Amino acid sequence: xxxxxxxxxxxxxxxxxxxxxxxxxxxxxxxxxxxxxxxxxxxxxxxxxxxxxxxxxxxxxxxxxxxxxxxxxxxxxxxxxxxxxxxxxxxxxxxxxxxxxxxxxxxxxxxxxxxxxxxxxxxxxxxxxxxxxxxxxxxxxxxxxxxxxxxxxxxxxxxxxxxxxxxxxxxxxxxxxxxxxxxxxxxxxxxxxxxxxxxxxxxxxxxxxxxxxxxxxxxxxxxxxxxxxxxxxxxxxxxxxxxxxxxxxxxxxxxxxxxxxxxxxxxxxxxxxxxxxxxxxxxxxxxxxxxxxxxxxxxxxxxxxxxxxxxxxxxxxxxxxxxxxxxxxxxxxxxxxxxxxxxxxxxxxxxxxxxxxxxxxxxxxxxxxxxxxxxxxxxxxxxxxxxxxxxxxxxxxxxxxxxxxxxxxxxxxxxxxxxxxxxxxxxxxxxxxxxxxxxxxxxxxxxxxxxxxxxxxxxxxxxxxxxxxxxxxxxxxxxxxxxxxxxxxxxxxxxxxxxxxxxxxxxxxxxxxxxxxxxxxxxxxxxxxxxxxxxxxxxxxxxxxxxxxxxxxxxxxxxxxxxxxx
Amino acid sequence: xxxxxxxxxxxxxxxxxxxxxxxxxxxxxxxxxxxxxxxxxxxxxxxxxxxxxxxxxxxxxxxxxxxxxxxxxxxxxxxxxxxxxxxxxxxxxxxxxxxxxxxxxxxxxxxxxxxxxxxxxxxxxxxxxxxxxxxxxxxxxxxxxxxxxxxxxxxxxxxxxxxxxxxxxxxxxxxxxxxxxxxxxxxxxxxxxxxxxxxxxxxxxxxxxxxxxxxxxxxxxxxxxxxxxxxxxxxxxxxxxxxxxxxxxxxxxxxxxxxxxxxxxxxxxxxxxxxxxxxxxxxxxxxxxxxxxxxxxxxxxxxxxxxxxxxxxxxxxxxxxxxxxxxxxxxxxxxxxxxxxxxxxxx
Numbered sequence: 001x002x003x004x005x006x007x008x009x010x011x012x013x014x015x016x017x018x019x020x021x022x023x024x025x026x027x028x029x030x031x032x033x034x035x036x037x038x039x040x041x042x043x044x045x046x047x048x049x050x051x052x053x054x055x056x057x058x059x060x061x062x063x064x065x066x067x068x069x070x071x072x073x074x075x076x077x078x079x080x081x082x083x084x085x086x087x088x089x090x091x092x093x094x095x096x097x098x099x100x101x102x103x104x105x106x107x108x109x110x111x112x113x114x115x116x117x118x119x120x121x122x123x124x125x126x127x128x129x130x131x132x133x134x135x136x137x138x139x140x141x142x143x144x145x146x147x148x149x150x151x152x153x154x155x156x157x158x159x160x161x162x163x164x165x166x167x168x169x170x171x172x173x174x175x176x177x178x179x180x181x182x183x184x185x186x187x188x189x190x191x192x193x194x195x196x197x198x199x200x201x202x203x204x205x206x207x208x209x210x211x212x213x214x215x216x217x218x219x220x221x222x223x224x225x226x227x228x229x230x231x232x233x234x235x236x237x238x239x240x241x242x243x244x245x246x247x248x249x250x251x252x253x254x255x256x257x258x259x260x261x262x263x264x265x266x267x268x269x270x271x272x273x274x275x276x277x278x279x280x281x282x283x284x285x286x287x288x289x290x291x292x293x294x295x296x297x298x299x300x301x302x303x304x305x306x307x308x309x310x311x312x313x314x315x316x317x318x319x320x321x322x323x324x325x326x327x328x329x330x331x332x333x334x335x336x337x338x339x340x341x342x343x344x345x346x347x348x349x350x351x352x353x354x355x356x357x358x359x360x361x362x363x364x365x366x367x368x369x370x371x372x373x374x375x376x377x378x379x380x381x382x383x384x385x386x387x388x389x390x391x392x393x394x395x396x397x398x399x400x401x402x403x404x405x406x407x408x409x410x411x412x413x414x415x416x417x418x419x420x421x422x423x424x425x426x427x428x429x430x431x432x433x434x435x436x437x438x439x440x441x442x443x444x445x446x447x448x449x450x451x452x453x454x455x456x457x458x459x460x461x462x463x464x465x466x467x468x469x470x471x472x473x474x475x476x477x478x479x480x481x482x483x484x485x486x487x488x489x490x491x492x493x494x495x496x497x498x499x500x501x502x503x504x505x506x507x508x509x510x511x512x513x514x515x516x517x518x519x520x521x522x523x524x525x526x527x528x529x530x531x532x533x534x535x536x537x538x539x540x541x542x543x544x545x546x547x548x549x550x551x552x553x554x555x556x557x558x559x560x561x562x563x564x565x566x
Numbered sequence: 567x568x569x570x571x572x573x574x575x576x577x578x579x580x581x582x583x584x585x586x587x588x589x590x591x592x593x594x595x596x597x598x599x600x601x602x603x604x605x606x607x608x609x610x611x612x613x614x615x616x617x618x619x620x621x622x623x624x625x626x627x628x629x630x631x632x633x634x635x636x637x638x639x640x641x642x643x644x645x646x647x648x649x650x651x652x653x654x655x656x657x658x659x660x661x662x663x664x665x666x667x668x669x670x671x672x673x674x675x676x677x678x679x680x681x682x683x684x685x686x687x688x689x690x691x692x693x694x695x696x697x698x699x700x701x702x703x704x705x706x707x708x709x710x711x712x713x714x715x716x717x718x719x720x721x722x723x724x725x726x727x728x729x730x731x732x733x734x735x736x737x738x739x740x741x742x743x744x745x746x747x748x749x750x751x752x753x754x755x756x757x758x759x760x761x762x763x764x765x766x767x768x769x770x771x772x773x774x775x776x777x778x779x780x781x782x783x784x785x786x787x788x789x790x791x792x793x794x795x796x797x798x799x800x801x802x803x804x805x806x807x808x809x810x811x812x813x814x815x816x817x818x819x820x821x822x823x824x825x826x827x828x829x830x831x832x833x834x835x836x837x838x839x840x841x842x843x844x845x846x847x848x849x850x851x852x853x854x855x856x857x858x859x860x861x862x863x864x865x866x867x868x869x870x871x872x873x874x875x876x877x878x879x880x881x882x883x884x885x886x887x888x889x890x891x892x893x894x895x896x897x898x899x900x901x902x903x904x905x906x907x908x909x910x911x912x913x
Contacts, residue, residue: 051816088809092810093810093813095810095828097832097906106817106823107818110820
């Protein structure tokens with residue numbers, strides 16, 4: 001028993017909702033279809049059921065039959081018997097004027113010659129098996145809660161023991177406890193069948209499906225094992241979805257995907273919203289490539305590594321400051337570099353910037369080894385510093401400071417530079433009137449000067465921003481605003497960031513990955529939430545422990561400083 | 567408290583509960599509204615002639631009648647209406663009269679008003695009742711088929727045709743049908759409800775009635791049809807987009823089943839409400855139609871009564887028509903409760 005979909009295209013009027021979907025599922029497979037609304041998830045489910053309203057081309061082969069070719073009557077016989085679908089919008093999915101038992105019995109009677117009483121008894125059994133008591137059977141939909149309605153719908157889908165089960169947003173309107181119950185029910189319901197779960201809810205996808213496909217504007221962008229996909233998304237769209245999903249384990253603030261979905265774009269459907277697009281993306285549809293049992297459709301092969309550091313070592317005289325540092329940073333990612341003072345964080349950043357020459361090791365930027373730091377390098381990599389009042393010259397006004405990198409690199413005419421300066425000042429949400437442009441750093445607040453410094457760093461349009469304690473000189477409110485700004489810039493420009501800090505709580509909120517440095521070595525590196533919840537290295541453990549407000553007293557007892565707040 | 571008495575208490579309470587439920591099922595909350603409406607109508611009927619200038623007897627019977635009236639009759643009438651007593655006694659007399667079915671005396675027909683009306687009412691009820699039932703049934707079926715096949719030629723044709731028909735006033739269609747079928751083609755009778763002095767019996771009598779009924783009934787149905795059709799069609803269009811239709815289709819239900827058992831069944835709810843609202847319009851429509859076809863119903867009677875300025879008869883007809891409309895609305899309310907479980911269980 002297989003469900004195999006090839007080149008499925010569904011168009012509704014002039015818009016093509018599905019633009020060529022390929023899927024292959026065997027008995028026992030459960031696939032989660034995720035993606036934003038309007039991506040074609042429900043249309044795909046409806047197309048398989050033969051209920052999509054538009055016209056479909058391609059092939060949907062199920063039990064040896066091409067569902068797009070067989071007659072409506074044959075399709076009707078398959079619906080409800082061999083394949084069943086539970087629709088989203090639980091509140092409206094049941095006929096409001098019929099008793100639920102009758103509605104389930106109807107599903108039995110349309111496919112089998114059975115007496116009304118026999119069907120009623122069977123419906124009753126199914127209602128009991130999904131955990132509803134006999135009293136509810138005679139009720140009308142409006143007398144049931146959302147969870148109970150969902151159970152009725154599941155019972156209805158399962159009465160004829162279908163081989164294919166499609167669940168469309170099955171838990172969207174349920175509270176957490178009911179949802180847990182219903183998920184338990186689904187787990188047993190999907191055994192031995194082919195199952196497709198359509199959902200926005202990544203935690204539901206993880207709970208039910210071992211495979212996951214990400215659908216965007218009618219194409220599959222990425223497909224693979226659910227756990228792999230969630231832990232290590234390769235397509236920028238998948239990463240965007242994960243970043244915008246409020247998971248209990250996520251520590252970084254939510255980041256939405258910029259822009260909105262547009263159907264019918266030439267080339268890669270995602271290219272307008274993608275921060276790593278190149279010319280070919282808007283011209284050619286990316287082919288699906290399979291690698292390590294992961295299918296990905298991206299001209300750049302997924303999220304590109306921006307910076308790679310291999311085996312970097314540096315010693316001042318005989319004192320080793322950096323020792324065998326390996327590091328990689330992907331486009332649009334924030335890596336927090338944490339550790340105590342003197343652990344080599346700032347030194348590492350200075351080596352990357354070329355302020356120190358490494359004794360050994362390689363720095364690779366966008367796939368090319370960096371030998372000399374020329375103007376091209378600095379237009380890709382920029383840095384902001386701890387104390388903005390010192391990093392912005394007090395002899396320059398705002399306009400001069402922001403224009404300086406452009407002048408140094410002799411980019412553009414006078415007017416073009418002014419325009420660019422105003423543009424980046426707008427990006428960092430500073431005013432661009434003449435009065436402000438003529439001000440000097442001492443006339444501005446700390447937060448404003450740091451914004452000027454960020455604008456200056458952005459003037460050349462870098463892809464990598466190294467931020468060395470950029471907010472430690474600012475008060476918490478201004479710090480929060482600067483961090484929000486940096487995250488917004490990351491969304492807009494796909495900016496990768498190395499964020500150097502000793503504040504673990506801060507790192508937790510803004511970074512995707514965390515690298516812990518200790519005595520010139522990176523002792524632990526990985527996803528921020530994983531490292532913080534399960535630190536492996538004893539040094540990390542101590543760091544996290546202390547950051548949580550637990551301090552060891554001399555006698556070995558812990559003082560909970562958090563108690564002060566309660 | 568021992569368990570037996572607790573049990574007893576419980577069953578007692580349950581009994582009470584189910585009895586209350588039964589009462590509520592029999593008499594919906596809106597029942598009170600009907601009582602209020604009835605009281606208002608009776609009061610108006612009582613007060614209006616007494617508020618008119620001059621002698622209430624004049625107002626009730628009109629000048630012509632008063633001229634022909636002997637002083638003895640006048641004294642008798644004054645006593646009957648308690649016009650020499652206080653308002654309270656008058657009201658009491660009025661209500662007592664109503665309860666006995668006494669609506670006054672029609673001096674034109676020289677008969678009790680109630681009897682005159684009872685002679686005409688069955689014809690009107692037959693005409694309007696049949697028109698209501700047939701128009702609603704056809705309207706719903708056409709609406710379902712049309713809505714289900716949106717934008718097909720059937721749909722377009724029906725929408726255009728029925729809207730065209732619905733735009734005419736009742737009597738105009740009546741006159742048109744009369745001219746075509748009774749005058750030009752001469753296949754159906756011109757007027758009346760039965761052939762006079764034909765002496766038909768049994769089946770022949772019924773057929774005769776139906777032949778007379780055909781034209782007035784058709785004209786009323788044609789006019790009523792458009793509204794029901796459009797409402798059903800629109801409701802179906804909305805319902806077809808609902809999730810439960812998707813669910814029904816995913817179950818494997820046949821088109822026929824989706825059309826009638828799910829979409830059609832649900833479309834009955836707004837159609838029923840609209841039918842209740844349309845009943846007064848149906849009655850006024852019947853008044854015109856009856857005059858056009860000289861159908862011996864309440865409409866023709868009212869026409870005669872107005873021409874003869876037979877005030878007791880006019881008042882009686884208005885009262886009876888209002889009562890009929892209210893009863894019909896009450897029946898529609900009961901029907902709606904049967905149709906929609908959400909209303910049935912809403913307390």
